[in-house]
Amino acid sequence: MSHRSGASGSYTLSRKAKWFSSWNSYLFVLPALVFMVVFIGFPLIYNLIMSFQNVNVYNLSGKHDFIGFSNYIKSLKDPVFYTALQNSVVFTVLSLFFQFTIGFALALFFNLKFPGRNLFRSLMLLAWMLPVVISGTVFQWMMSGDFGVINYFLQTLGIIDQPVNWLSEGSTALLGTVVANIWIGIPFNMIILLSGLQGLPDHLYEAAKLDGANRLVQFRHITLPLMRPTILVLLILGIINTFKVFDLIFIMTSGGPVTSSxxxxxxxxxxxxxxxxxxxxxxxxxIMFLILIVISIVYLRMSSKEEVH
Known part of the structure; x- marks a missing residue:
């Protein structure tokens, strides 16, 4: 009898230990979960509810009527919305293209072994480490029409005859913000791609050299295929981060002149x-959130296909 009671007691203690062990794992993620609910989930849900209501400065503290999709319809009928969407696409595509291209070139360069490689690679990170407020202000000063450094060099080289107000003219304002964003994003692309390059197996390149493959052939048939997962993640993150850029453009142009940027x-x-x-x-x-959700779903489908192959 005592043997049975002892076995039953040990079984109960074992069940409690397993239960505590299983729930103990959730306790470690509880702070992150609370943070996400309070600072991400609640604002997102509140913003979603507000988008279906009529909330303005006149009834901010009063009762808010439910008006359905009226705000969405009103936004989609506004010509400025489509101008902003077009500017967002142009800003994102141009920024990503040059950030990725220049970042990949620098990653290939710093993947080589030469004296001072680590020092120069660290200096390249300064553009990414600086606060966006400082970077935007510096580029705003460089592109100013009266005393900007860019105008000074272009006039010295004879490319332009008179100063150009890069951020005050509708034809160049968005381009000016793109240039600043390219400079900020190059180090991030370089570091991610460089980490991917350093993880590639050396024996594949050695075998390719024995077969007489030059560097271009090695890059096309070895580097690019093996770097495809890293490139895919980098481009998706770049699209999400660039599509929602606010601070840099607000500092440099505030969206002007008119709606050009x-x-x-x-x-x-x-x-x-x-x-x-x-x-x-x-x-x-x-609407921005839905666009980014669609892009994320496309990425997940592409990544799942990569895992299958």
Missing amino acids: TVLPIYAYQMSFTTLEFSQGASVSM
């Missing part, structure tokens, strides 16, 4: 804090 984050900000149409600004933010 207005992207979707700037447009949502203007709806919420300039015209004080908070619900319409929320609807634009949700």
